[in-house]
Amino acid sequence: MSAVFRPYSASDSLRSDRSATDRLRHRQKVRQAIRENIADIVAEEAIITQDPDRVVKVPIRGIKEYRFVYGKNTPQVAAAGEGEVEKGQVVGKSQAEGPGSGAGDAGDRPGVDYYETDITIEELVEIMFEDLHLPDLERKKLRESLVVHGTRRLGYRRAGIRVHLDKRKSARQRIRRKVAIHGQQSDAETAERRFPFHRDDLRYRRRVPDVTAESNAVVMCIMDTSGSMDAMKKYLARSFFFLLYHFVRTRYRNVELVFISHHTEAREVSEQEFFYKGESGGTMLSSGYGKALEVIQERYHPSLWNIYAFHCSDGENLRTDNPEARKLAQQLCQVCNLFGYGEIKPRASLFGHSSMLDVFKDLDADNFEAVEIKRKEDLWPSFKALLLHERNPEEMMP
Amino acid sequence: MTRTYDVEDLAHWDARIREKVQEFGLTCFSQEFEVCDHVQMLGYMAYHGMPSHYPHWSYGKAYERLKTLYDHGMTGLPYEMVINSDPCLAYLVKENSLCLQILTIAHVYGHNDFFRNNFTFQSTHPELVIRAFKARADRVRSYIEDPSIGLEKVDAVLDAAHALSLQCRRNPAIRKLSPEEQRARAIAAAEPPADPFRQIHKRVERSEPDLEKVPLEPEEDLLLFIRDHNRRLAEWEKDLLTIVHEESQYFIPQIETKIMNEGWATYWHRQIMNSLDLPQDVYLEFLVRHNQVVQPAPGDINPYCLGLGIWEDIRRRYDEPASTESEIDDLPRKSGRDKLFEVREVDRDVSFLRRFLTKDLVREMGLFEYAPRDDALIVTKVPSDEEWEEIKQTLLHQVGMGGVPVIRIVDADYNHRGELHLQHDHDGRDLQLEHAEKTLAHLYRLWTRPAHLETVVDGESCMLSYDSDGFRLKEMD
Numbered sequence: 083m084s085a086v087f088r089p090y091s092a093s094d095s096l097r098s099d100r101s102a103t104d105r106l107r108h109r110q111k112v113r114q115a116i117r118e119n120i121a122d123i124v125a126e127e128a129i130i131t132q133d134p135d136r137v138v139k140v141p142i143r144g145i146k147e148y149r150f151v152y153g154k155n156t157p158q159v160a161a162a163g164e165g166e167v168e169k170g171q172v173v174g175k176s177q178a179e180g181p182g183s184g185a186g187d188a189g190d191r192p193g194v195d196y197y198e199t200d201i202t203i204e205e206l207v208e209i210m211f212e213d214l215h216l217p218d219l220e221r222k223k224l225r226e227s228l229v230v231h232g233t234r235r236l237g238y239r240r241a242g243i244r245v246h247l248d249k250r251k252s253a254r255q256r257i258r259r260k261v262a263i264h265g266q267q268s269d270a271e272t273a274e275r276r277f278p279f280h281r282d283d284l285r286y287r288r289r290v291p292d293v294t295a296e297s298n299a300v301v302m303c304i305m306d307t308s309g310s311m312d313a314m315k316k317y318l319a320r321s322f323f324f325l326l327y328h329f330v331r332t333r334y335r336n337v338e339l340v341f342i343s344h345h346t347e348a349r350e351v352s353e354q355e356f357f358y359k360g361e362s363g364g365t366m367l368s369s370g371y372g373k374a375l376e377v378i379q380e381r382y383h384p385s386l387w388n389i390y391a392f393h394c395s396d397g398e399n400l401r402t403d404n405p406e407a408r409k410l411a412q413q414l415c416q417v418c419n420l421f422g423y424g425e426i427k428p429r430a431s432l433f434g435h436s437s438m439l440d441v442f443k444d445l446d447a448d449n450f451e452a453v454e455i456k457r458k459e460d461l462w463p464s465f466k467a468l469l470l471h472e473r474n475p476e477e478m479m480p
Numbered sequence: 481m482t483r484t485y486d487v488e489d490l491a492h493w494d495a496r497i498r499e500k501v502q503e504f505g506l507t508c509f510s511q512e513f514e515v516c517d518h519v520q521m522l523g524y525m526a527y528h529g530m531p532s533h534y535p536h537w538s539y540g541k542a543y544e545r546l547k548t549l550y551d552h553g554m555t556g557l558p559y560e561m562v563i564n565s566d567p568c569l570a571y572l573v574k575e576n577s578l579c580l581q582i583l584t585i586a587h588v589y590g591h592n593d594f595f596r597n598n599f600t601f602q603s604t605h606p607e608l609v610i611r612a613f614k615a616r617a618d619r620v621r622s623y624i625e626d627p628s629i630g631l632e633k634v635d636a637v638l639d640a641a642h643a644l645s646l647q648c649r650r651n652p653a654i655r656k657l658s659p660e661e662q663r664a665r666a667i668a669a670a671e672p673p674a675d676p677f678r679q680i681h682k683r684v685e686r687s688e689p690d691l692e693k694v695p696l697e698p699e700e701d702l703l704l705f706i707r708d709h710n711r712r713l714a715e716w717e718k719d720l721l722t723i724v725h726e727e728s729q730y731f732i733p734q735i736e737t738k739i740m741n742e743g744w745a746t747y748w749h750r751q752i753m754n755s756l757d758l759p760q761d762v763y764l765e766f767l768v769r770h771n772q773v774v775q776p777a778p779g780d781i782n783p784y785c786l787g788l789g790i791w792e793d794i795r796r797r798y799d800e801p802a803s804t805e806s807e808i809d810d811l812p813r814k815s816g817r818d819k820l821f822e823v824r825e826v827d828r829d830v831s832f833l834r835r836f837l838t839k840d841l842v843r844e845m846g847l848f849e850y851a852p853r854d855d856a857l858i859v860t861k862v863p864s865d866e867e868w869e870e871i872k873q874t875l876l877h878q879v880g881m882g883g884v885p886v887i888r889i890v891d892a893d894y895n896h897r898g899e900l901h902l903q904h905d906h907d908g909r910d911l912q913l914e915h916a917e918k919t920l921a922h923l924y925r926l927w928t929r930p931a932h933l934e935t936v937v938d939g940e941s942c943m944l945s946y947d948s949d950g951f952r953l954k955e956m957d
Contacts, residue, residue, distance in 0.1 A: 083501075083508050085494050086567070089487045090515040090574045099519075101526050104540030107635075111537055147538055148643050148919045150885045150904075153912030154852060157860060159875040161776040161785070162846035167859050173779060173850050174857040 111145045117209055207328040234292040242286025251285035259283060299334035299388040301327050302377070302418075304370045306395035308345040309362040315426045318455050319394035320357050322424055325465045326392050334388060340377055346400075348373035366403045367395060367438065371410035378417055389418040397425040397438045404441050415447035422468050423452040483762070485578045487515065493582045493756075497589065500752045505821070506593035509606065510567040513585070515574050521561065522546050524571055528731065529561045530613045531569070534620035534723070536638050559769075560584045560745075564595040564734065566606035579758075579765040586752040590745030593824075598740070600733035600828050603652045609730065616723045623716050637717050640922035641724035647702040648728060650736070650881040651828075662696040698888035698903065701725070702923070705889050712928045721926070736828045736880040743787015744824055746774060750788075776846065781875075789845060790836050795820055829879040833872070842868045849874050877907070885911060887933065900927045904935035911935055913944075913953070920946035 160173075167173065238251060260277050303323045305311070311319075331337050341356035342348055348369040374391055382389060391414055399407060415421050425439055442452050453464035490513070501508060516524070526543035527533040559580055563569040570588040572581055595601050605612070620638075623629045649656060657665065670689035675681060699705045707713070707721040734741070753766050774785045795816035814822070823832065842863045849861035849871045861867040861874075876882065886905035894901035900923070904911060916933065923931045923946065930947035934956070941956040 083498065083510050085491075085498060085511040085513065087487050087491050087494070088512065088514040090517065095517050095520050100523055101540055101543040104526075104535050104537050105543055106540065107535075107537035107631075108540035108544060145541070146918075147639075148915045148922070149646060150887055150919050151912045151915050152883065152885060152909040153915070154910055156909040157849050157851040157874050158878060159781065159847055159849050159871055160779050161781055162778060162848055166846070167848045167862060169859055169862055171859045172856045173859055175855060 108145070113209060115145050116206070117212070207332060210325075211329065211332050231292045231294060233289040235287055236290045237288045238285045239288045240282070240285065242288070246286040246289065248285045248287050252279065252283050255283040255285060256280070297334045297388075298336045298338075298386060299330050299390060299419075300338045300340060300382045301330050302340045302342065302374050302389065302391040303356065304342045304344065304348075304374055304391065304393040305356065306345070306365055306367070306370070306393075307343040308365040308398070310365070310396050310398050311426075315394075315396055316357065318426050318458060318461065319424070321458065321461050322394060322455065322465065323392065325461070326390060326422075329465075330388075330390050338382075340374075340382075342370055342373050342377070344370035344373065350377060365395070365399050367393070367399045367407040368403050368410050371407060371414055375410065375413060375417070384417045390420050390422075391418045392422040392424065394424045394426055395438065396427065399438055399441075404438075407438070408441055411442065411450070412447060415450050418449060420449050420451070420468075421447070423450070424464070425452065425454045427454060427456055483578045485581070489578065490515075490572070490581055490585070493578075494585050496756060497582070497586050497752055500586075500755055501589045501593075501748075503755075504748065504751060505817075506589060506748065507596060508568065508589055508592040509565075509596050511588065511592055512567050512569050513572050513588075514569065515572050517574055518550070521571060521573050522550060524561055525558070529563045529569075529571070531610060532614040532617045534617040535624070536642075537635065538642065559773075560587050560591075562588050562591040562595075563609070564591075564601060564604060564606055564730075565609035566596075568592040568595065568606075569610070577765065579762045580769060582756070582758070582762065583749060583753060583766055583769055586749040587745045589752070590748035591741060593748070594737070594741050594744045597821075597825050598733070598737060598828075599826055600652055600736050604730055604733060612726070612730075616727065619719060619723060623720070626716075629716055634720065636925070637720045638724065640925045641703060641721055643919045643922040644702045644926070645724050645728040646732075646881070646884045647700065647887055648704075648725065648732070649700045650732065652733065656701075657697070659696070663691060666691060666696050694892045695889060698890050700886070700888050702887070702889065703926075705892070706926050709892055710927055713926075732881065733828075736830075739781075739783040739787040739790075739829045739879060740824065740827060740832050741787070742783040743789075743791045746770075746784045746788045747791045747820075786845060789841060790832065791820060793838065793841055794823060794836055830876055830882065833876055833879060837872055837875070839863070839865075839868045842871060847871055847875065877909075885909070894932060898929050900929065900931040902931065902933045904933060906936040910937055911944075913937070916944055917946070917951045920944060920951065 238248060256277070256279055259280065259282075301323070303326075305316075305319050305323075327337070327339060339353065341351050341353055343351050343356055344366070345363040346366045346369060350373065370393065378384065378387075378389060411421070411423070423438065423442055439452050439454060442450070451468050453467055455461060455464055494511075494513070522543060524530075525546055526539045533539070559573075559576065561571045568588070568591075570584075570591075572584055576584070595606065620634065623634050624631050666689040670687055672684040672686060675684075694709065695705065703721045703725040707718045707725075713721075750770060753763075753770070758766065774782070774788055776782055776785050797816075798814055798819045799816035823836070827835065847863060848859050849867075850857045851860045852858075861871050863871060886907075887902050888905065889900060890903050891901040892898070902923075916935070920931055920933060930945060932946075933944040935942055935944060937953070943954045943956050945952045945954065
């Protein structure tokens with residue numbers, strides 16, 4: 083029996099990242115799995131409430147390694163750490179099926195049912211929108227609008243008005259011409275001879291119109307906060323706004339959010355208030371639309387801003403308000419890139435109640451879309467419908 | 481306080497440890513240590529410690545998992561990582577303290593001795609291990625690089641093969657019968673039993689054995705069976721199945737002897753460390769580390785702790801038996817040491833626990849049984865006089881390959897359509913259905929014809945099937 087020691091070599095260590103390819107491949111599989119399960123992931127509450135730069139844990143299935151393993155009615159033996167255990171004592175939480183002792187070695191129990199991976203919301207949103215197959219060209223067209231902000235300087239020219247005369251530049255031109263004519267003579271020789279400015283010496287600053295590509299967008303979140311909107315409905319609404327916001331963010335550099343909550347009257351509120359503050363009372367949709375138009379008028383002129391408005395309601399409007407709401411919705415469509423209306427009906431049992439979907443059905447606008455959301459599983463499909471509609475306005479009417 | 485050391489110091493301590501190893505009578509393969517850093521160690525761990533191993537994304541996943549756990553401080557690195565090969569290969573993490581290195585070296589010799597002497601490892605060809613892994617890696621790479629095959633296809637086969645890799649025979653001491661022997665056995669079994677009163681008994685009808693049946697006897701080696709009987713597989717696919725099967729054959733002895741092996745190494749590292757005359761600070765650190773290693777893991781089984789406890793108990797019972805125990809042991813009387821060496825040769829975890837886990841030990845280790853009920857895990861049995869044996873039985877079912885359901889192929893021409901019929905040897909534990917479904921899908925992919933698995937779900941006989949329409953669960957009458 084003998085022994086050999088192989089000493090550590092730092093260069094070997096640097097070269098020996100042997101798992102790199104396998105990790106990459108695993109990473110690809112994770113992305114693939116996320117893409118396949120995007121609808122489930124989007125509906126996860128935890129993700130929607132996260133702020134965008136945070137890393138979230140996304141539960142994914144599909145890259146688990148399966149084997150035949152034992153499931154329920156499988157008793158296990160374990161050691162008590164300290165002290166005695168008593169019969170009937172609870173020693174842990176059972177997983178969906180069968181006890182699991184964590185993922186691990188071959189022959190081990192199935193671990194947690196989910197495999198979790200870290201991903202930033204950004205990355206997630208990117209995958210989400212890759213999934214929509216939006217052509218880049220389309221994105222670009224939407225991204226920029228040309229706006230003239232007055233003028234700016236751009237070089238020099240020989241003709242112009244007096245106020246744009248550049249004295250230094252003109253003086254230099256004169257000196258240049260003088261040297262060209264007399265050669266390098268001392269000042270003493272040339273001093274007595276006058277050498278006046280010529281018209282060709284004059285240089286004027288050139289000014290051009292200042293056109294910049296603006297990529298501003300505003301997302302107007304309008305929500306019905308009347309008494310009939312409960313927590314579940316609000317959650318669905320919030321999820322929808324979340325998707326819309328992130329979608330708009332992928333296309334514009336500068337995105338602002340406006341929150342308008344309304345019952346019979348509308349107010350512009352903070353995000354916090356918008357999502358968490360409950361109100362009561364009846365509903366007049368027109369108030370919300372009126373407020374939105376007012377805000378657009380004041381701060382977000384349609385020539386500078388791409389406006390995305392989205393309204394979530396449970397569709398229970400004061401009947402007499404319907405014509406007015408329809409009229410204002412029409413106006414909103416004229417100023418917005420996209421105006422969406424989402425009717426949230428978590429319980430299907432509400433037949434007989436009014437629905438705004440009927441009211442908006444014959445709305446005459448290419449950029450209007452109404453969707454119905456019943457469950458959180460509907461979120462992604464309806465959102466997709468909304469965006470696909472934006473892509474092909476001619477295909478819009480359902 | 482921390483001592484600095486270099487490779488010479490390690491070699492010096494190693495030489496002293498080897499003296500002790502010889503003195504204690506351990507017989508080891510020659511040993512190689514490789515000093516590496518923690519990143520390399522994580523890399524080795526992801527690939528089961530192998531210096532070369534075929535690529536597959538699951539190892540990338542394992543690495544990411546280990547690295548995350550390590551980065552978040554959830555687990556430390558294991559002190560030791562030993563490979564069953566001749567020469568035996570072990571890694572030392574260079575960031576560890578001198579004491580840990582000495583402890584690791586001593587521990588490694590324990591494993592080394594166990595690998596060399598325990599019967600389950602006799603079929604692993606330790607002298608070829610490293611080369612065999614390298615050769616398999618080269619083969620898999622050549623398939624990946626082959627433009628007519630490629631990564632995607634290789635991955636798909638490996639995914640499926642990995643899912644089934646542990647569905648194989650467990651006890652290497654039982655020889656697998658060749659097809660000719662199976663045939664002979666089937667013929668012999670069809671013969672009527674010898675009957676001394678043949679003349680007065682009614683003549684027994686001789687039933688004709690069905691020698692056309694495939695397989696003749698229920699077959700546990702799923703991958704090999706598919707390789708040998710699915711003519712639709714290409715050569716490279718068959719080779720991948722062989723590779724995965726061979727690899728699992730190499731690891732099964734380690735799965736089967738986890739508790740014994742760790743207990744054995746822990747027992748001897750303690751003996752060695754105690755006899756080494758260590759400097760005081762090193763010795764004190766050793767005591768701390770050793771106690772961490774053998775600390776019972778609440779809610780789990782710590783193989784170091786359980787194994788060490790049993791080995792110690794065996795030695796005690798033979799060297800200084802309590803008066804009540806003198807009757808139970810075999811004759812001729814052996815010394816504790818001789819008994820230890822005998823047991824390390826002839827047992828694996830299941831038999832080890834069955835033979836040597838006593839009531840007192842079950843109590844001492846605080847073993848209990850728990851089972852899921854509703855959403856919680858509830859303690860169902862505690863080591864009372866009535867129930868300790870049931871706890872032991874449950875434990876015997878969960879150690880080693882006991883955690884892998886026994887599934888056998890009974891018919892390769894089910895329904896006369898070349899479909900695969902398998903039977904789960906149900907022992908009270910149901911299969912986890914989601915896993916069963918996905919694994920059957922893998923099986924279907926490899927067999928390329930529908931696969932049917934007979935099992936019991938909630939007390940009802942069921943047939944789980946997978947075919948081109950997907951998964952089906954059908955209750956059987």
